Amino acid sequence: MRTLTSLALIVVATTALTACAAPAPPPPADTTADEAALKAMTVAWLDAYNAGDVDKIVAMYREDAVLMPPHAPVANGHSGIRAFLTADAAAAKAAGVRLVPGASASGVAGDMGWDSGSYTITDASGAVVDSGSYLSVSRKSDGKWLMMRDTYNSDRPLPAPAPAPAPVRKK
Numbered sequence: 001m002r003t004l005t006s007l008a009l010i011v012v013a014t015t016a017l018t019a020c021a022a023p024a025p026p027p028p029a030d031t032t033a034d035e036a037a038l039k040a041m042t043v044a045w046l047d048a049y050n051a052g053d054v055d056k057i058v059a060m061y062r063e064d065a066v067l068m069p070p071h072a073p074v075a076n077g078h079s080g081i082r083a084f085l086t087a088d089a090a091a092a093k094a095a096g097v098r099l100v101p102g103a104s105a106s107g108v109a110g111d112m113g114w115d116s117g118s119y120t121i122t123d124a125s126g127a128v129v130d131s132g133s134y135l136s137v138s139r140k141s142d143g144k145w146l147m148m149r150d151t152y153n154s155d156r157p158l159p160a161p162a163p164a165p166a167p168v169r170k171k
Helices: 002-020 033-053 054-058 078-097
Strands: 060-066 097-110 112-120 130-142 144-154
Touching: 033 054, 033 078, 033 097, 033 112, 033 130, 033 144, 054 078, 060 078
Parallel strands: 060 144
Antiparallel strands: 097 112, 112 130, 130 144
16 A cells, blocks of 8 residues: 555656646747848848948948947947948958958847858959958848948958157257
8 A cells, every 4th residue: 555655646746747847948940041141141241342332231230230340440320330331442442452251150049140250351363461250240120130230350460560760860
C-alpha cells in the first residue's frame, strides 16, 4: 500500500509541475528576406555614393537618423546627412575613388535590424587605398527598412601629421 501511495504522489507531483511549466516558445521567425533586404540596402547605398546620388542615399534614412562618419562631426537628420554626403561624395568623385562592398552579416529582431561588414576604397587604377568596417541599425516601418544609426571607420591608422615648419631665425 505504501508503494502505491508513493507512486500516486509522484504521479500527481509530476503532473502538477508539468502543468505549471511555461509553454514552449514559438519557433523563431524566418528573417531571411529581411536580412537580404538590409544587405541590399547597403549595396544600394554604396552604389548611390559612387554615383554621387545623395538624394537616393538620404531616402534610406529615417528623418531622425544619425550618421557617424570617421574624422568628421556627427550628421543629424536628413539635412545634416545630406550636407555631409554631398561634400564627401563630391570629394571622392574628384579624387577618383570608389567604395567597394566586402563581406557582411545582418540580423533582425522584430522591427529592428542591423547590417555590418567591411568595405574597401579603390583608386582609379583599382588599387586599394583604404579599407574599413561599418554598422548600420535600421527600423522597419510601413514595410520599409530605414536606417536610424549608421557608422563606419577605417581599419588603417591615421596618417602621420605633417612635420612642423622649421623655426624662423632672427638675424
